[in-house]
Amino acid sequence: MLTKIGTFTRTIHGNPFSPLTFFRYNSIVQLVDGTDTSIRRFLKQLPGVDQVGAESRAAMLATRSIKTTSKKWAIDCAISMIDLTTLEGSDTDGKVRALCTKAVHPDPTDPSVPSVGAICVYNDKVATARKHLDAIGGQSIPVAAVSTAFPSGRASLEVKKQDTLDALNNGATEIDMVIDRGAFLSGDLVKVFSEIVYIKELCADRAHLKVILETGELVTLDNVRRASHLAMAAGADFIKTSTGKISPAATAPVVLVMLEAVRDWYAMTGIRIGVKPAGGIRTTKDAIKQLVLVRETAGEEWLTPKLFRIGASALLNDLLMQRMKLRNGNYAGPNYVTLD
Amino acid sequence: MRIDIRKTYKLYIGGAFPRSESGRTYEVTDAKSNFIANPAQASRKDLRDAVTAARGAFGGWSSATAFNRSQILYRIAEMMEARSEEFVEEIALLEGVSRVAAKKQVDQAIDAWVWYSGWCDKISTVAGSTNPISGPFYNFTVPESVGVVGVFPAQKSALLGLVQAIAPVIAGGNTAVVVASQKYPLCAVTLSEALATSDLPGGVVNILTGITSELAPWMGAHMDVDAIDATGLSKELDKEVRVSGADNLKRIHKFSSSDTPQRLLAFMEYKTVWHPIGI
Numbered sequence: 148m149l150t151k152i153g154t155f156t157r158t159i160h161g162n163p164f165s166p167l168t169f170f171r172y173n174s175i176v177q178l179v180d181g182t183d184t185s186i187r188r189f190l191k192q193l194p195g196v197d198q199v200g201a202e203s204r205a206a207m208l209a210t211r212s213i214k215t216t217s218k219k220w221a222i223d224c225a226i227s228m229i230d231l232t233t234l235e236g237s238d239t240d241g242k243v244r245a246l247c248t249k250a251v252h253p254d255p256t257d258p259s260v261p262s263v264g265a266i267c268v269y270n271d272k273v274a275t276a277r278k279h280l281d282a283i284g285g286q287s288i289p290v291a292a293v294s295t296a297f298p299s300g301r302a303s304l305e306v307k308k309q310d311t312l313d314a315l316n317n318g319a320t321e322i323d324m325v326i327d328r329g330a331f332l333s334g335d336l337v338k339v340f341s342e343i344v345y346i347k348e349l350c351a352d353r354a355h356l357k358v359i360l361e362t363g364e365l366v367t368l369d370n371v372r373r374a375s376h377l378a379m380a381a382g383a384d385f386i387k388t389s390t391g392k393i394s395p396a397a398t399a400p401v402v403l404v405m406l407e408a409v410r411d412w413y414a415m416t417g418i419r420i421g422v423k424p425a426g427g428i429r430t431t432k433d434a435i436k437q438l439v440l441v442r443e444t445a446g447e448e449w450l451t452p453k454l455f456r457i458g459a460s461a462l463l464n465d466l467l468m469q470r471m472k473l474r475n476g477n478y479a480g481p482n483y484v485t486l487d
Numbered sequence: 488m489r490i491d492i493r494k495t496y497k498l499y500i501g502g503a504f505p506r507s508e509s510g511r512t513y514e515v516t517d518a519k520s521n522f523i524a525n526p527a528q529a530s531r532k533d534l535r536d537a538v539t540a541a542r543g544a545f546g547g548w549s550s551a552t553a554f555n556r557s558q559i560l561y562r563i564a565e566m567m568e569a570r571s572e573e574f575v576e577e578i579a580l581l582e583g584v585s586r587v588a589a590k591k592q593v594d595q596a597i598d599a600w601v602w603y604s605g606w607c608d609k610i611s612t613v614a615g616s617t618n619p620i621s622g623p624f625y626n627f628t629v630p631e632s633v634g635v636v637g638v639f640p641a642q643k644s645a646l647l648g649l650v651q652a653i654a655p656v657i658a659g660g661n662t663a664v665v666v667a668s669q670k671y672p673l674c675a676v677t678l679s680e681a682l683a684t685s686d687l688p689g690g691v692v693n694i695l696t697g698i699t700s701e702l703a704p705w706m707g708a709h710m711d712v713d714a715i716d717a718t719g720l721s722k723e724l725d726k727e728v729r730v731s732g733a734d735n736l737k738r739i740h741k742f743s744s745s746d747t748p749q750r751l752l753a754f755m756e757y758k759t760v761w762h763p764i765g766i
Contacts, residue, residue, distance in 0.1 A: 476708070478705065478708070481542070481711065
């Protein structure tokens with residue numbers, strides 16, 4: 148059992164490096180201090196993922212039937228967890244404002260529909276989103292910005308830092324950064340780790356940090372588990388599956404492994420890290436499957452927008468249509484929700 | 488000695504042949520009440536999936552050129568011709584008529600496809616108009632497709648009624664969700680196999696088999712269905728569908744005659760365009 152016994156700050160190569168995490172493993176005190184040795188020693192202790200087992204467990208949980216009052220609860224819960232997202236080259240201020248309006252009142256005909264968890268945009272649209280949300284009564288809805296040369300992450304550290312600073316200065320209170328998958332796959336774990344640490348330091352207490360693993364490029368579930376722990380050790384507040392720009396994205400086995408990672412992390416450290424599946428979750432059924440996975444893997448404590456988010460755009464309309472079906476008794480059509 | 492390889496009668500949704508989501512089937516008997524087959528008994532969720540598929544196919548089908556639609560309808564006639572023996576057998580078995588009478592019905596059904604195929608690129612010329620107005624504008628009125636149409640074909644006809652209901656709906660550029668005759672559903676399934684091999688994009692025609700009284704109210708209340716051909720509905724169901732269909736102003740029609748351009752025009756709406764002269 149790994150036990151966290153403290154964090155401290157120190158300087159490496161003249162740069163501040165925090166937080167650094169100690170672990171006690173079988174009474175040997177360990178330190179993930181950003182050095183290659185410490186990271187490898189830490190990740191080496193993780194057991195491998197039984198891929199067949201993970202797939203069948205995820206498939207089994209997906210068969211669970213959620214109906215009537217539970218379904219109603221699940222739909223509202225899912226709506227409140229959505230990071231309503233627009234990440235297109237063609238985004239305009241108008242589109243972002245429309246999305247913000249929808250985030251506050253997803254269904255204008257029904258005030259009992261909860262607001263969504265957050266708005267997620269590129270960093271140059273953060274100010275527009277923040278301003279519009281504040282103007283229409285959405286002060287409580289955070290704006291998340293994708294950062295660090297999203298979606299590829301192929302830029303220098305300086306550029307990534309500046310990208311993040313821009314978003315923070317424009318009012319983002321959540322930063323969705325991507326890891327350098329190339330570095331991770333080629334074994335340069337220090338680079339991956341240190342980038343997360345640097346960005347976390349910029350976020351400090353101004354924003355919380357979601358680390359996108361882009362699991363579709365990590366190839367194996369073992370890598371997903373390692374990357375999850377690496378991100379958490381480096382200070383992630385959330386681990387997020389994907390950018391949504393490549394497929395496959397948030398598949399059930401991947402989300403299962405990440406939920407197991409946060410569960411184990413909680414057992415080790417007493418700290419709850421959030422999970423955000425993103426990409427490919429388009430229907431109410433998909434969303435409810437995710438909620439079942441959360442409940443059965445990490446536990447009920449994670450069923451809150453503070454610890455679980457769903458990155459999506461089209462999903463919200465389907466949730467609203469299902470909600471109308473529960474309310475009115477007949478099937479709704481896409482004419483009764485907004486076009487995004 | 489060889490074991491019979493019997494056909495599984497499945498649904499036709501979005502170009503695929505799924506069983507009912509509910510896993511149910513029901514019993515179909517011949518004219519003498521002998522068991523023939525267990526086709527799928529579609530549930531309201533199958534209907535919902537079919538409407539989603541039809542809506543998804545609508546954009547492409549309605550914007551395809553009328554000439555292209557015409558060719559595809561003709562192709563359906565060709566594919567049915569190749570399967571005519573199977574249709575004859577099914578009609579003779581279900582309706583209890585002679586093979587000669589059954590063959591006549593199949594021929595009429597195939598001819599109906601050809602007839603509606605011809606109408607595809609003529610309907611807007613015949614029903615549309617250039618309107619005289621006092622102003623510097625061209626003024627046209629053209630019929631356009633309404634959207635997703637729920638189709639309840641005549642209950643007492645195994646094949647002909649079905650084709651006479653589907654062909655005009657899709658000839659006009661609509662997509663269809665068909666609930667086949669409850670008693671005579673087998674030809675509908677065989678027709679779907681012909682449709683699947685005739686260049687008709689998946690989702691343009693979706694065919695459900697099952698209990699009409701179970702599915703009709705859901706079709707009537709579905710907010711994403713734009714019109715209904717209620718020919719095969721009983722008086723009570725027709726009334727129920729008209730009441731719930733009023734919610735989204737569905738066009739609901741019942742037909743007694745067949746092969747008339749009115750069946751096409753019932754599922755089209757007129758659009759009038761003003762275009763300034765000289766621009």
